């Protein structure tokens with residue numbers, strides 16, 4: 001038994017190397033801060049050279065005390081992000097790389113073994129124990145995903161990301177060991193082959209036939225370039241290098257298609273795509289050539305491209321170079337059922353071949369990432385019952401060799417409604433360890449965030465998911481008029497929220513409950529007929545309350561001011 005605190009006193013010292021990396025220093029201060037918050041004792045941080053080794057130490061990362069202990073941990077085998085927490089007699093060793101591994105080890109100890117939960121940037125659960133004892137620990141973990149982003153535009157607190165062990169581009173500060181950094185994130189061909197070349201070189205851009213398959217002509221505006229034109233490739237190589245030179249610390253550069261489906265249909269492009277059975281053919285030859293070009297000068301950089309919409313199907317022959325990351329996008333899929341069991345998988349339609357595309361890409365890719373979707377982008381307040389697919393889908397991806405996941409969530413600038421804070425928390429935790437006890441995770445959040453109202457909110461959560469029967473599919477642009485959002489569901493939810501408001505501990509919890517309740521009120525406002533005499537007042541009170549909660553958008557790309565008139569006029 002290790003006693004980290006006894007009656008608000010401790011014999012333990014946190015030990016780091018005199019030449020500790022920024023993330024190890026940061027981790028030491030975080031450990032000190034939270035141990036003090038838990039126990040009320042004072043913990044000192046010592047440099048290994050200033051202290052002779054003693055038993056009561058918490059050793060973070062590689063240093064002379066770690067080496068003297070000779071506890072059989074090979075830090076290098078843990079990679080950049082793996083960790084090993086081990087008790088050796090009374091000593092606690094938190095081993096991991098200088099980069100982020102040891103820091104994640106500290107958070108793992110605080111989270112899994114000491115019960116600290118960082119639910120949102122402004123809501124944490126830190127237990128209080130004036131006596132703090134631990135049994136023996138020997139815990140080694142290497143995260144299966146190299147890229148982990150539970151993305152929500154306005155919720156990007158670096159501490160939330162670090163403490164929950166995510167590493168997405170630009171989220172972690174230098175003191176936290178930095179992130180897996182992208183140069184450009186997506187749809188970058190518009191910059192790499194600039195549109196202004198259309199004036200002088202229309203042949204650099206897509207040739208398109210009309211609907212009858214006649215009258216081929218070069219198109220202009222926001223379109224795709226012609227990827228088999230050798231001059232286009234040379235320009236792309238040059239501009240890719242230019243971006244890399246401007247971003248010397250990046251790990252991945254995106255060379256990815258523009259966000260439209262006007263791919264080139266010239267003879268050369270068509271010939272390759274037909275041979276490859278996919279428009280990913282021309283794209284991958286093009287991206288591979290760029291990846292080959294930069295390989296020697298930028299050996300630590302990978303070139304990322306999308307398998308998205310018309311390029312989603314893997315090609316038959318060409319394979320991604322070893323320094324290419326393919327990011328497969330699930331935009332067409334149902335998020336009400338796990339991908340593996342949804343009846344839309346393997347049938348005709350948008351989702352049809354997603355799972356077979358995934359299997360295909362996983363067979364030929366070195367580094368396969370997923371761009372996944374976790375919000376209703378047309379109605380961000382509306383209940384989005386996707387929570388029961390988050391874990392099975394992440395597990396499914398990992399089983400198929402996926403090494404990075406970008407979970408694209410709510411895209412509003414700041415405050416979010418619905419259950420987005422819960423969603424970001426469980427996603428962060430699952431991206432780190434896909435096999436956590438999911439129900440426990442959900443309850444841990446609800447209890448910490450909604451406190452006395454948690455049982456009611458759990459009932460709402462369960463009710464919302466009971467809507468997703470076998471034949472009910474859920475997509476990211478579902479309207480408030482989807483039959484599954486029935487009047488019975490709204491009525492039952494209102495009762496649950498009445499109860500939740502009654503059991504809210506204080507004003508803060510009440511506000512959280514009321515903010516979530518907006519999701520039910522939004523659907524009701526949208527589906528109430530214009531002739532209903534109470535409608536206008538109902539909509540006005542909704543709009544006022546949405547504003548009072550600081551929510552500035554009802555959907556992606558548009559401000560609340562733009563949506564409000566449509567809401568009033570019954571045009572949603």
Ligand SMILES: [Zn+2]
Pocket residue numbers: 206207225226227228229264265266267268269270
């Ligand atoms: Zn072409």
Ligand SMILES: [Zn+2]
Pocket residue numbers: 334335336337342343344472473474
């Ligand atoms: Zn489905």
